[in-house]
Structures are given as structure tokens and as C-alpha cells.
Amino acid sequence: MLQPATFNNNLLEWYHSNKRDLPWRRTDDPYKIWLSEVMLQQTQVITVIPYFEKFITKYPTLSDLAGADEQSLLKDWEGLGYYNRIRNFHSAIKEVEENYGGRVTDDPDEFFKLKGVGPYIGGAVQSIAFNHLLAAVDGNVLRVMARLNADARDTTKASVQKSVKADIESMIPLEAGDFNQALMELGATICTPRTPKCILCPVQQHCEAFKYNTVHDYPVKKKKPKKKEEYYNVYFLQNDRDEIYLYKQEGDLLKGMYELPKFDVDTSMENIEDALGVELDHKKIYIGSEKHIFTHKVWYMEGYLLHTTSSNEHFIPIGEVQNVPMSMAMKKIFRKFIAEETGGL
DNA sequence: CAGACGTGGAT
DNA sequence: TATCCAAGTCT
Known part of the structure; x- marks a missing residue:
């Protein structure tokens, strides 16, 4: 198992010294952080940046987006894909405007009830914006954790994802938002799917897969059906x-x-x-x-x-x-x- | 739980 | 060309 204290320190130190200047890291507005997380679902950072800039310029406040009509939002979302994301986000934002006085709730249980808020978005927004000790488990994190623990379970299963989320939450430090972002950033830049840069990895010493030279065996995923x-x-x-x-x-x-x-x-x-x-x-x-x-x-x-x-x-x-x-x-x-x-x- | 749900990029 | 993958969620 991981040695949490050393692992967390190594990871956070690496994160802070390599931190990228992404637009959504320049704000502490929960609405904007939430918007960025919705856009980032199954979508690469490089793709999201221009859309995020456009949205926060055109809809600078939660109320602005709540008051927009769906067709305009879809037009602005055009090309980003998974169009239900913006329809669900609009619905959730309207609910916040009407039932929460326009303030994004810092109560995780309440937040998770909103449309389009699943285990990832809930953990990400509540940890980054409000510092709740919740994990944000995305594809990067599943890959990183599978390799660290030489975990051969099928990461496409919801039950496994839930288990990983619980494992992380048992060791998550007080800087939960930074920790979550560090884990994702590690997966996106070092612990990549094909040719991971283990030589540069700040937590190499904690990695079971690296130790046994089986990094390429993880994560285990069920194959996708033919189109x-x-x-x-x-x-x-x-x-x-x-x-x-x-x-x-x-x-x-x-x-x-x-x-x-x-x-x-x-x-x-x-x-x-x-x-x-x-x-x-x-x-x-x-x-x-x-x-x-x-x-x-x-x-x-x-x-x-x-x-x-x-x-x-x-x-x-x-x-x-x-x-x-x-x-x-x-x-x-x-x-x-x-x-x-x-x-x- | 398995399948639906966009688009673009990498290998 | 075929396959995988990207800060997942809904039904």
C-alpha cells in the first residue's frame, strides 16, 4: 500500500512546481470552476480552453447563464460535443438561481442532487471550490491508481471506480482540491496511457507496477463494442x-x-x-x-x-x-x- | 449494469 | 484503417 504522508508530499510538491496556468485556475468562483469541470468531461484541456474563455466572457456570472436561452447555449457549445452536458448544466444553474439564491451550495449532499453532477463533478467542484475532502476520480486517476497499486480490476466498472474513490478519500490531505488536480495532472502528463514517463514520475518509489516492470499491464479495461x-x-x-x-x-x-x-x-x-x-x-x-x-x-x-x-x-x-x-x-x-x-x- | 452520448487527436 | 483515449453522466 501507499505511504500516504510521503506520497502526498511528493505529489503536491511536484504539482506546485510544474503547475500549468489554465484559465479555470485563475478563479475561485464556484460557478466558473463548475463550468470548467462540465466542459472537461471526456474532453481534452486544449479543446476546452477557447470554449471556457468564450463562456465566461459571454456569461460572466451564474445569473447570466441562468437567464440565457437553451438554443443560444447550444450554439455556443457547438463543436464541443456531448450536448446534454450544457443542457443539464443550464438546468442545474437555473435551479441554483431559483432555489439557492444564485449561490452554488457548499453542501456536497445538496450539490450531488443537481442535474449533470455525478461522482466526478461533485468531488471536483466541492474539493476545488470549497475544499471538501472528496476525491475526483476521472480516467487519469483510475490509470494512476491502478498502476500505483498494481490493481488488475476492470476500471470500467462503476463498483471499482467507487472503491478507488473511497481509497483516495481515506488518504486525501487537507489541500484536497490541489491533490485531486495533481493526481489528474500526473495522469495527463507523466503517467500517460501509452508511453508513461516513469523516469520523471514524482511518486515512482510508490508504484507497484513500476517496481515489477508491469506498468503497461494497467489499467485493465473491458474492450469497447464495435460501432x-x-x-x-x-x-x-x-x-x-x-x-x-x-x-x-x-x-x-x-x-x-x-x-x-x-x-x-x-x-x-x-x-x-x-x-x-x-x-x-x-x-x-x-x-x-x-x-x-x-x-x-x-x-x-x-x-x-x-x-x-x-x-x-x-x-x-x-x-x-x-x-x-x-x-x-x-x-x-x-x-x-x-x-x-x-x-x- | 451495459449502452448511449460528440468530437478530435494520437498511434 | 482500426483502436483508443480525453478532468463522465444518464437511463
């Missing part, structure tokens, strides 16, 4: 007023984002007309194809241009498309349409 492939025809329905058909996605995937109408490749024109409530010239012009890879599925899209004389509430002027939130998947295929419009004359 499912989906094939769609994506349609640009353009009418005589230079409007195109666009609708707000209501399913779980990309909820709230706008989408061009897409159908399984074998869907008939008649069925498409019925589904969209439009009449179409049945002559379609091929625009191009795109592939988009999600975490769990792959879209293969074929884009077609179709003319229509119809118009309904789903048609918006082409020039206004840039104002609505759209997924990267749709933007990719949309660019081909724009290229056809401007370059094909």
Missing part, C-alpha cells in the same frame, strides 16, 4: 425563396441541434414527401458523401439537392442557417451543399 454503421441519404430541400428545410433534433442523439432531413437509403420519395409535408421535384442532384464517427456509431451520408415549391415552418433562409446550432456531422455535409451552390455555377 454500428448507419447509412443515410441527407436532403437539401431548396425552394424558390432560397430557403431550406431544417428541423430541430428531438431524439437523444444531438438533441436540440438542427438537422437536415435524413432518411434510410431505401426510403421512397413518396414517403419522404409525406414525412416532411412537402411536394418535391423527383429529380435529385448528388452533392457528395461524408462519413462521421461518433463514440458508438458511424454515419455514412449521401447528400442530395432537391427542389420544391413548398414552404412550411421548417424552411429557413439559407443565410440564417449559420445562426442555429448544428452538429459537426451535419456541418460536414452542409459544406458540400454550399460548395455546390457557389462553385457549381
Whole structure:
């Protein structure tokens, strides 16, 4: 087992002498710290920085974000992915504004009840902003701890993550926020997945895996299932007023984002007309194809241009498309349409 | 618990 | 090309 006192001192000393100047480390505002943690879920620091800067400029206080409308927030979040994060955060922030007087609670039990607050966010925010002695267990920490303890349990299991969280909380020092960040930073910069820099590791002497030269055996993770492939025809329905058909996605995937109408490749024109409530010239012009890879599925899209004389509430002027939130998947295929419009004359 | 949920980068 | 990974949470 680890010798907590020495380990903690070595880790914290390393952290303070190598501390990176990240934007969210310049504030003690719990709202901003919380926002940064939401953005950092499954997302690298380098990706988050510009989004974080944009958000704290546009929504400098909790009340500003509470008062924003969801569509604007989604537009600002566009490209960051996992869009439910901002919808859940907005919901939680509105709850704080209405039921907690706009102050982020420093009561962990209350905080954990808020939407989008799980074991990681709860521990991170409550330790960094309020110095509660709670762990913040992310992918970095799971990897670091698995190697330190030569722990061969499957780290993808929630039960194992819970156990690791408890282990850390049994040895966490009073500087809990710094300690959590130090553990994550160690994983992100030294104890990396592929070629860890053990030679530079401040806690090498405490590492069981290093001792037995088995660092590469950890962490143990269950393999991910293969992505499912989906094939769609994506349609640009353009009418005589230079409007195109666009609708707000209501399913779980990309909820709230706008989408061009897409159908399984074998869907008939008649069925498409019925589904969209439009009449179409049945002559379609091929625009191009795109592939988009999600975490769990792959879209293969074929884009077609179709003319229509119809118009309904789903048609918006082409020039206004840039104002609505759209997924990267749709933007990719949309660019081909724009290229056809401007370059094909 | 297993699967859903974005996007971009590294190997 | 295929796979993994990144400051995870929800259902």
C-alpha cells in the first residue's frame, strides 16, 4: 500500500512546481470552476480552453447563464460535443438561481442532487471550490491508481471506480482540491496511457507496477463494442425563396441541434414527401458523401439537392442557417451543399 | 449494469 | 484503417 504522508508530499510538491496556468485556475468562483469541470468531461484541456474563455466572457456570472436561452447555449457549445452536458448544466444553474439564491451550495449532499453532477463533478467542484475532502476520480486517476497499486480490476466498472474513490478519500490531505488536480495532472502528463514517463514520475518509489516492470499491464479495461454503421441519404430541400428545410433534433442523439432531413437509403420519395409535408421535384442532384464517427456509431451520408415549391415552418433562409446550432456531422455535409451552390455555377 | 452520448487527436 | 483515449453522466 501507499505511504500516504510521503506520497502526498511528493505529489503536491511536484504539482506546485510544474503547475500549468489554465484559465479555470485563475478563479475561485464556484460557478466558473463548475463550468470548467462540465466542459472537461471526456474532453481534452486544449479543446476546452477557447470554449471556457468564450463562456465566461459571454456569461460572466451564474445569473447570466441562468437567464440565457437553451438554443443560444447550444450554439455556443457547438463543436464541443456531448450536448446534454450544457443542457443539464443550464438546468442545474437555473435551479441554483431559483432555489439557492444564485449561490452554488457548499453542501456536497445538496450539490450531488443537481442535474449533470455525478461522482466526478461533485468531488471536483466541492474539493476545488470549497475544499471538501472528496476525491475526483476521472480516467487519469483510475490509470494512476491502478498502476500505483498494481490493481488488475476492470476500471470500467462503476463498483471499482467507487472503491478507488473511497481509497483516495481515506488518504486525501487537507489541500484536497490541489491533490485531486495533481493526481489528474500526473495522469495527463507523466503517467500517460501509452508511453508513461516513469523516469520523471514524482511518486515512482510508490508504484507497484513500476517496481515489477508491469506498468503497461494497467489499467485493465473491458474492450469497447464495435460501432454500428448507419447509412443515410441527407436532403437539401431548396425552394424558390432560397430557403431550406431544417428541423430541430428531438431524439437523444444531438438533441436540440438542427438537422437536415435524413432518411434510410431505401426510403421512397413518396414517403419522404409525406414525412416532411412537402411536394418535391423527383429529380435529385448528388452533392457528395461524408462519413462521421461518433463514440458508438458511424454515419455514412449521401447528400442530395432537391427542389420544391413548398414552404412550411421548417424552411429557413439559407443565410440564417449559420445562426442555429448544428452538429459537426451535419456541418460536414452542409459544406458540400454550399460548395455546390457557389462553385457549381 | 451495459449502452448511449460528440468530437478530435494520437498511434 | 482500426483502436483508443480525453478532468463522465444518464437511463
